[in-house]
Amino acid sequence: MMIVRLALQSLLNRWVTALLTVLAIAMSVMLLLGVEKVRTGARESFADTISGTDLIVGARSGSLNLLLYSVFRIGNATNNVTWKSYQDIASMPEVSWIVPMSLGDSHHGFRVLGTNTDYFSHYKFRHGQSMTFASGGPFKDLFDAVIGADVAEQLGYKVGDKIVVAHGVGSISFVEHADKPFRVSGILAKTGTPIDRTVHVSLEAIEAIHIDWQNGAPVPGESISADQVRQMNLTPRAITAALVGLKSKLATFKVQRRINDYQEEPLSAIMPGVALQELWGLVGTAETALSVVSAMVVATALLGMVTMILTTLNERRREMAILRSVGATPATVLGLLAAEGGLLTLAGVVLGTVGLYAGLWLAQPYIDHTYGLSLAIDPPRPDEWLKLVSIVVAGFFAGLLPALRAYRLSLADGMMVRI
Amino acid sequence: MNELVVASATTQREGARPLDAVSFADVKYSWPGPSPFTLTIETFELRRGEKLLLLGPSGSGKSTFLSLLAGIVVPDQGRIDIAGTDMAKLSGAARDRFRVDHFGIIFQMFNLLPYASLIDNVLLPLRFSKTRRDNALREGSLDIVAKRMLLALGLDETVIATSKASSLSVGQQQRVAAARALIGAPEIIVADEPTSALDRNTEGAFLKLLFTQSEEVDASVIMVSHDESLEEHFDRVVRLTDIAVSQRGVLS
Numbered sequence: 001m002m003i004v005r006l007a008l009q010s011l012l013n014r015w016v017t018a019l020l021t022v023l024a025i026a027m028s029v030m031l032l033l034g035v036e037k038v039r040t041g042a043r044e045s046f047a048d049t050i051s052g053t054d055l056i057v058g059a060r061s062g063s064l065n066l067l068l069y070s071v072f073r074i075g076n077a078t079n080n081v082t083w084k085s086y087q088d089i090a091s092m093p094e095v096s097w098i099v100p101m102s103l104g105d106s107h108h109g110f111r112v113l114g115t116n117t118d119y120f121s122h123y124k125f126r127h128g129q130s131m132t133f134a135s136g137g138p139f140k141d142l143f144d145a146v147i148g149a150d151v152a153e154q155l156g157y158k159v160g161d162k163i164v165v166a167h168g169v170g171s172i173s174f175v176e177h178a179d180k181p182f183r184v185s186g187i188l189a190k191t192g193t194p195i196d197r198t199v200h201v202s203l204e205a206i207e208a209i210h211i212d213w214q215n216g217a218p219v220p221g222e223s224i225s226a227d228q229v230r231q232m233n234l235t236p237r238a239i240t241a242a243l244v245g246l247k248s249k250l251a252t253f254k255v256q257r258r259i260n261d262y263q264e265e266p267l268s269a270i271m272p273g274v275a276l277q278e279l280w281g282l283v284g285t286a287e288t289a290l291s292v293v294s295a296m297v298v299a300t301a302l303l304g305m306v307t308m309i310l311t312t313l314n315e316r317r318r319e320m321a322i323l324r325s326v327g328a329t330p331a332t333v334l335g336l337l338a339a340e341g342g343l344l345t346l347a348g349v350v351l352g353t354v355g356l357y358a359g360l361w362l363a364q365p366y367i368d369h370t371y372g373l374s375l376a377i378d379p380p381r382p383d384e385w386l387k388l389v390s391i392v393v394a395g396f397f398a399g400l401l402p403a404l405r406a407y408r409l410s411l412a413d414g415m416m417v418r419i
Numbered sequence: 420m421n422e423l424v425v426a427s428a429t430t431q432r433e434g435a436r437p438l439d440a441v442s443f444a445d446v447k448y449s450w451p452g453p454s455p456f457t458l459t460i461e462t463f464e465l466r467r468g469e470k471l472l473l474l475g476p477s478g479s480g481k482s483t484f485l486s487l488l489a490g491i492v493v494p495d496q497g498r499i500d501i502a503g504t505d506m507a508k509l510s511g512a513a514r515d516r517f518r519v520d521h522f523g524i525i526f527q528m529f530n531l532l533p534y535a536s537l538i539d540n541v542l543l544p545l546r547f548s549k550t551r552r553d554n555a556l557r558e559g560s561l562d563i564v565a566k567r568m569l570l571a572l573g574l575d576e577t578v579i580a581t582s583k584a585s586s587l588s589v590g591q592q593q594r595v596a597a598a599r600a601l602i603g604a605p606e607i608i609v610a611d612e613p614t615s616a617l618d619r620n621t622e623g624a625f626l627k628l629l630f631t632q633s634e635e636v637d638a639s640v641i642m643v644s645h646d647e648s649l650e651e652h653f654d655r656v657v658r659l660t661d662i663a664v665s666q667r668g669v670l671s
Contacts, residue, residue, distance in 0.1 A: 006535060013534035318529050325489075325526070326599070327519025327547030329512045 007336050010319065011343070014312060018344060021305045025348025028301035029391065030356045032294040036384060037360065039287045041375040045126070046280055049193045050272045052124030054252050057081065057089060057259055058241035060266035067275040070101060070241040073111040073194045077103065080238035085265055089244065092258070094251040097122050100239040102206045105165050105177070110151045112165050112199045114206030114239075120146070122245060125193045126374065135159050136186030139202050142230060144185035148196040152187045159184050165199070165209060175218075177209040180226045190369060204234035244269070298391055302398045305344055309337065309402040317409055334400075334407040341399015346392050353380070353388065439500070440607050440639040441465035441488065446497035448487055458483045459664045460497075463657075465607070470630060470640045472649055475659030481643050484659060485611060488641070489522055490514045502606050519548040523600025523638070525610040530596035531584035537574070540584050541565040541598045544605075551603025568598040572628050590621045597629050604636035612644050626652045 011018050050071050058066040059079035068074040090098045099122050102114030113119075117138045120131050136159035139146055145165075147157060157163065161184045167175040182201060190196060211232065212224045224232075246252060252271060259269035320333050360377050368374050380388065443463035450456045458480045465471055475481045486492045487499060490506040498505055502521055509517055523544070531540045542565050545552040555564045569579050572594040578587070584595065593613055600608050608629075614622040630652070633640050642653070650656050 006532065006539070009534045010532070319532060321526075322530065322532060322543075324515070325518075325524040326544040327515055329515040331512065 004339075007339060007343075010316075011340060017308050017312065021308045021344050022348045022351060024301045024304050025298075025345055025391075025395070026352035026355055028294075028298040029349050029352025029388070030359070031297050032387065032391075033353065033356045033380070033384060034359075035290045035294045036387075037356070037375050038373070039290065041373050042287075043280060044376075045192055045373050046283075047273070047276050048126040049276065050123070050125060052122065052128050052245065053243045053272055054246045054249060055244040055256055055259070055269045056241060056272055056275075057244055057267060057269045060268050063268065063270040063275045064279055066241065066268055066270055067272065067279060069103065070243075071194065071272065073103070073113075073198060077240045079266075080240060081242065081267065082238050082265060083236050085262065085267060086239055086242055088262070088264070089242065089259060092255060094246050094248065094255050095244055096247040097245040099123065099243045100203055100236070101241045101243065102203055102236065102238075103240045105167055105206070105209070107151075107163055107165050107199045108155060110148075110197050110199050112201060112206075114201055114203045114236075116203055119200065119243075122243065123195070125191055125195070129191075131191060131195065132189045133186045134189040136184065139185050139200070139205075141183070141185070142202065142205055142208060142234075143180060143182045143226065144202070144205075145182040146186040146188060146200040147184055148188050148198045148200075149190040150196040151199055152184075157184050157187070159187060163199070165201070167213075179223060180205075180209045180229070192368070192371065192373060203236050203239070207234045207236045208232075301348070302345065302391075302395055305341060305395065306398045306401050309341060309399060310405065313402055313406055313409070316406075320406060320409070330407050334403045337403035337406050338396060338399045341403070342392060342396035345395020345398075348395075349388050349391055439464045440467045440469070440502060441641070442500045443487075444498045444500075446487065446494045446499060448483060448492060448494045450483065454667070456480070456483065457666045458487075459666075460484070460487075460662055463662050465639050465641055467606070468634070468637050468639055470633070470652070470654045471642070472653040472656045473641060473643045473659055474645065474647060474656060475643070476645055479659050480663055480665040481611075481659060483665075484663065485609060485643060489524065489609060490518055516548070519544050519605075520550045521606050523602075523605045523608045525593065525596045525600045525608070525613040527612045528589065528592070528616050530599070531587075531592055533583065533585035535584060537569060537579050537582060537584060537587075537595050538562055538565045540595055541568060541602055543599060545603055548603060548605075551605060553603075555603040565598065565602060568602055568632070569595065571632055572598050573624070589616045590625065593617065593625060594628070597625070597632070601629075601632050601636060601638070604638065606638055608633055608638050608640045610640065610642040612646075613642065614649075615644070615646070622649075623652075 056066055056070050058070060059077060059081055061078045065075060065078070069077050086098070086100055089095060097118060099115060099119045101119075103111060105112040105114075120138050124130055133146075134149065134152075136146070138144075145163060147163075151157065162181045163184060164181050165177045167177065182205070188195060208226075208229045211229055211234075212219055244255070246255060256269040256271065259267050320328075323333060323336075324330070357377065360375055364375050364377060441464065443460045445462075446458075446460045448458050473481070473484070475484075483492075487494060488501075490499075490501070490509070493507045499507065501517070504517065506514055506517060531537075532543075535543075542561055545555055545561060552561070555561055558564050559567075566579055570576065574591060574594055578591065584592065587595065593616075596613070600610075610629075613629075614625055617625060626649070630640065642649075
């Protein structure tokens with residue numbers, strides 16, 4: 001016991017270097033575990049971008065393309081879905097609900113989505129969470145708009161503000177629907193999904209602002225005012241995509257096949273979960289790179305520790321000679337130094353783990369709010385425990401390196417070293 | 420080969436037992452390596468309870484002699500008996516144990532673990548030697564025994580209770596080292612120029628205290644030095660050059 005106490009006292013005697021070493025290891029462990037947390041958090045947030053929707057229907061295209069434009073607002077639809085097809089799908093007996101989506105316009109770079117109020121209740125994210133309104137409510141009037149949290153924040157909008165929608169999806173647009181401005185009727189709470197960056201209007205409004213347009217441009221001299229348009233039939237001719245919820249998940253494949261085989265026009269139906277996995281597979285290489293980098297940081301920290309122990313070794317030859325003179329075998333000296341390496345690493349790992357959880361606990365609400373990334377504060381999983389234990393074992397073996405040198409020195413010096 | 424024993428007037432004390440504490444016979448040892456150094460000792464004895472001063476200029480093979488004595492190295496030829504045991508026959512670890520059982524060692528300086536308390540420093544050998552621990556335990560609890568030894572060597576109570584080894588003067592440090600060498604009553608105290616960093620007065624006082632305690636436990640003391648003025652304190656003085664032949668270069 002006294003030997004252990006002496007080893008600890010010896011470390012305390014060199015507490016500055018020891019502390020720095022422990023801190024370096026702790027930081028590296030924090031990084032390693034942190035990357036892991038962010039990785040799983042990102043993966044889950046990503047997979048949770050859309051939930052509760054069984055099928056996404058759009059014009060015939062690849063599943064990734066459909067997923068990207070319908071859920072992530074990236075890229076464009078290859079073609080539209082006619083209103084008749086939409087109604088046919090809606091009337092299928094297995095279909096419980098269907099929400100239309102019409103894309104193609106934008107507001108200061110934010111996509112405008114034409115839909116109906118069902119969207120707000122049926123679109124789910126993050127384990128079936130529904131959208132909530134931070135202020136205001138869903139659109140009631142034809143020219144009402146509901147904006148996402150990021151839109152409101154970046155453009156400084158509040159309920160009641162007037163906005164003008166631009167044609168096309170570029171951030172700078174030369175063709176605007178300036179004659180038919182919208183009023184912000186509601187602002188959605190932060191979701192951490194592309195919803196935050198979307199301006200939602202009703203499907204009829206999309207129809208209304210394009211009613212006097214042809215081939216993507218206003219027809220000169222045929223302008224129809226905002227008041228006139230209210231009297232007209234605003235049933236859309238086509239939509240971009242639709243979200244479909246089924247009565248029973250068992251029917252998913254059947255309905256999917258039926259939509260894919262739809263005779264009137266070429267359509268695609270995808271399962272969002274499957275497409276998301278496919279997409280993550282593409283992004284996944286980056287996460288592997290992150291893991292590799294953080295593992296290398298841990299290795300660097302251990303190298304630093306070995307350097308630290310090696311540099312103090314010379315000063316400690318005297319200490320070892322004393323121990324040898326009072327009967328410590330070279331093996332004891334070896335053990336002491338190896339234990340020191342293990343002990344420092346253990347301290348670093350414990351400190352790093354505690355530090356990470358403290359940091360997570362402090363930063364989680366902020367990260368969730370700002371980046372929409374929900375980082376789970378749960379105990380380390382088995383593979384993480386394995387990593388932590390491996391680091392301590394590696395530390396012990398790294399400590400053996402200087403220990404072996406000390407062993408040789410102490411064999412050569414015996415106890416007669418004069419320093 | 421000449422063996423010379425300079426016996427002082429007070430040589431054989433009455434309590435000394437006939438058995439030699441140390442005996443060398445036809446010992447030959449060469450340091451390996453690029454600049455070999457060979458030491459040959461035909462015969463050398465240290466009697467039980469004897470206080471012996473081994474004089475030798477630096478470079479005369481003192482370190483090698485001490486390494487042989489303490490069993491750090493094993494002779495290439497010949498035999499060294501310590502308290503009746505041939506150390507060369509013991510394994511490395513057994514020699515380490517044997518050493519702490521039978522030897523108390525005092526270095527020239529820096530004898531102590533600077534971060535440990537005085538008591539811990541004194542008790543260090545008892546952690547490795549059961550024999551000496553049992554010896555010490557016969558006199559009371561270990562802390563008490565260590566403290567008593569420190570007091571006997573002239574350290575005062577507040578210093579013992581409050582100091583770390585690093586805050587002591589050199590003289591005080593050497594006393595703690597002496598206490599560590601003596602605790603648990605090993606047979607042989609080996610002191611390697613323990614007073615070289617002390618002034619004359621402190622030196623005399625230190626040796627007096629050391630001998631009082633070594634007599635108490637009937638230990639032999641062998642002290643290595645180059646300082647001839649220390650002669651008066653010892654039973655016997657031996658010059659290393661008289662008992663040993665040292666030679667640089669490879670032995671033919």
